[in-house]
Amino acid sequence: METIILAVVIAVVVLGALGGLIVGTRRRKSLPPPPPKAPDITAPPAEPHVGEEAETPRDEPRRTIEEVDLPGGPPVAVEEPPVPTVEAPEIEIPEPTAGRLVRLRTRLSRSQNALGKGLLTLLSREHLDDDTWEEIEDTLLTADVGVQPTQELVDSLRERVKVLGTRTPEELRGLLREELLKLVGTDVDRTVKTEPADRKPGIVMVVGVNGTGKTTTTGKLARVLVADGRTVVLGAADTFRAAAADQLQTWGERVGAYTVRGPEGGDPASVAFDSVKEGKEMGVDVVLIDTAGRLHTKTGLMDELGKVKRVVEKHAPLDEVLLVLDATTGQNGLVQARVFAEVVDITGIVLTKLDGTAKGGIVVAVQRELGVPVKLIGLGEGADDLAPFEPEAFVDALIGD
Ligand SMILES: Nc1nc2c(ncn2[C@@H]2O[C@H](COP(=O)(O)OP(=O)(O)OP(=O)(O)O)[C@@H](O)[C@H]2O)c(=O)[nH]1
Ligand SMILES: [Mg+2]
Numbered sequence: 001m002e003t004i005i006l007a008v009v010i011a012v013v014v015l016g017a018l019g020g021l022i023v024g025t026r027r028r029k030s031l032p033p034p035p036p037k038a039p040d041i042t043a044p045p046a047e048p049h050v051g052e053e054a055e056t057p058r059d060e061p062r063r064t065i066e067e068v069d070l071p072g073g074p075p076v077a078v079e080e081p082p083v084p085t086v087e088a089p090e091i092e093i094p095e096p097t098a099g100r101l102v103r104l105r106t107r108l109s110r111s112q113n114a115l116g117k118g119l120l121t122l123l124s125r126e127h128l129d130d131d132t133w134e135e136i137e138d139t140l141l142t143a144d145v146g147v148q149p150t151q152e153l154v155d156s157l158r159e160r161v162k163v164l165g166t167r168t169p170e171e172l173r174g175l176l177r178e179e180l181l182k183l184v185g186t187d188v189d190r191t192v193k194t195e196p197a198d199r200k201p202g203i204v205m206v207v208g209v210n211g212t213g214k215t216t217t218t219g220k221l222a223r224v225l226v227a228d229g230r231t232v233v234l235g236a237a238d239t240f241r242a243a244a245a246d247q248l249q250t251w252g253e254r255v256g257a258y259t260v261r262g263p264e265g266g267d268p269a270s271v272a273f274d275s276v277k278e279g280k281e282m283g284v285d286v287v288l289i290d291t292a293g294r295l296h297t298k299t300g301l302m303d304e305l306g307k308v309k310r311v312v313e314k315h316a317p318l319d320e321v322l323l324v325l326d327a328t329t330g331q332n333g334l335v336q337a338r339v340f341a342e343v344v345d346i347t348g349i350v351l352t353k354l355d356g357t358a359k360g361g362i363v364v365a366v367q368r369e370l371g372v373p374v375k376l377i378g379l380g381e382g383a384d385d386l387a388p389f390e391p392e393a394f395v396d397a398l399i400g401d
Contacts, residue, residue: 091256092383094223100387104355105397107379111360115143116176116399123172128161144330145361146368149183156182177395183364184391188373192348192388193319194225194286201233201279202286203316205272207305207344208324209336210293213352213378215244217324218290219251220386221376231284232257235275237268237308238292248290254383258282268292268304269311276315296339306343322375324350325366328357334369341370352378355385360398363389 118139125132133154140150156179164171194202204221206214215238222232234252236245242264249259260278262271272289279287291308294301312318323346325333340346349366354377363374374389 092223092254094227094255095384096227097224097388100384101377101379101390101393101397104379104385104387105393107355107385108360108394108397110356110358111143111354112398112400114358115139115145115360116397119176120169120173120399123157123161123167123176124169128158133158140361142358143361144359144365145183146365149361149364149368153179153183173399176399180395180398181391184395185367185373186391190348190373190375190389192221192322192375194230196316196319199316201276201284202319203276203279203289203312204286204320204322205289205291205309205312205318205344206322206324206350207291207340207346208293209296212293212324212326212329213350214238214293214324215247215251215290216381217322217350217352217376217378217386218248218288219254220378220383222251222257222288223255223383224386225286225288226255226257230286231282233275233279233282233284233287234259235272235279235287235289236261237272237275237289239264239266239268239271240292244290244292251383269308272308272312273314276312280315296336302339302343305340309344318347320347321345322348322350323370323372324352325362327351327354327359327362330357330359330362331365333362334366337366337370341372346370346372348373348375350374350376350378350386351389355379360394363394 119136122132122136122139136157137150137154140153141147145153157175160175160179161167161172164175167175192204194204196202206218206221208214218234222234225232232252232255234248234257236248236259238244238248239262245259245261245264249261251257252259258278260271260275262268262274268291272291275289276287289308289312291305294305296302309318309321321344323337323340325337327333329336337346337349349370349372351363351366351374354360363377367373377387377389377394379385379387
């Protein structure tokens with residue numbers, strides 16, 4: 001009897017165990033296979049778990065490399081080796097710089113209408129009486145030529161018109177052209193100094209108040225240099241905003257120029273120093289340093305700019321310090337210019353936004369104010385809308401053909 005009971009118990013246990021096994025197996029089999037996971041390159045590899053191999057059959061078709069989405073880019077095709085499919089970011093070939101001002105002359109139309117055409121119309125009047133001369137004076141002052149230069153131009157024109165007697169439109173145009181050119185100055189060296197004879201790289205620093213167009217100008221200038229066959233490193237010494245360095249880097253990437261940047265809020269002088277150091281190591285021709293916009297009225301900020309200059313000059317003297325002035329701000333720009341000139345020795349002026357103003361006469365006023373030539377002018381937001389300043393082309397654009 002005991003033997004029978006024992007046999008029954010054993011049978012029940014064995015059957016139960018078998019049943020459980022079958023149920024267990026079924027249950028396991030009925031589980032859906034885990035979805036294939038996209039590889040997460042930021043997460044550590046997951047720990048293997050017991051039973052995982054049974055759940056994911058080894059013969060599951062493996063995903064090919066094409067199916068793997070890499071962050072930030074389309075899938076890279078690797079199966080067609082004859083055609084190079086991994087594309088480097090396209091590098092733009094900027095326009096040549098020669099004759100840019102002539103190409104962009106129509107952008108000066110506002111100054112042309114207000115200054116050039118206004119003057120020619122007034123001078124063509126049959127009787128040039130005192131009132132007319134006063135109107136001519138007002139026209140020049142409104143275009144921001146400045147009081148002293150205006151006086152000189154009017155005096156000289158008055159004299160020459162008197163000598164001329166009767167006058168044809170061509171003669172008047174010729175007179176005005178000569179007199180305007182005299183004010184703008186034709187015998188100044190306006191080349192942007194980027195290539196010192198005795199060393200490499202040339203060092204250019206770009207300064208100015210907020211929003212005048214420093215970063216844009218630095219980017220455009222990099223393009224000019226690259227178009228002329230130079231190699232360039234950019235220094236993002238505007239460390240106040242990360243976006244500022246991004247903005248500069250974007251300009252650089254378009255023409256293949258490397259950008260040196262530092263931590264947000266870091267020391268601008270140290271970024272400027274490092275950019276020249278890297279430029280030297282890389283053997284490039286020119287290092288362009290973009291600085292943060294600063295209020296010319298804030299002593300601390302201006303002192304900091306002086307420090308940036310001094311620290312960079314531990315490498316070598318700066319070849320060019322370009323002050324960027326927004327032409328639309330008129331006389332206020334002159335006040336800024338004076339303060340900057342005291343802190344860093346300005347060697348050239350970039351007048352931006354001349355496309356948006358009737359005050360082209362500011363070219364004359366600012367040169368007088370600083371005794372420093374306008375070397376470049378900005379005539380638009382486009383990448384190649386920066387032109388070397390050529391007095392003849394400028395005056396011709398003002399008075400029309
Ligand atoms: N129309 C016109 N716009 C310009 C010109 N130069 C620059 N700008 C515009 O002016 C704005 C400011 O330019 P940025 O280069 O960022 O000025 P910034 O001096 O670096 O400014 P901060 O770094 O904030 O001091 C941008 O919208 C430019 O596109 C120009 O010659 N003509
Ligand atoms: Mg900027």
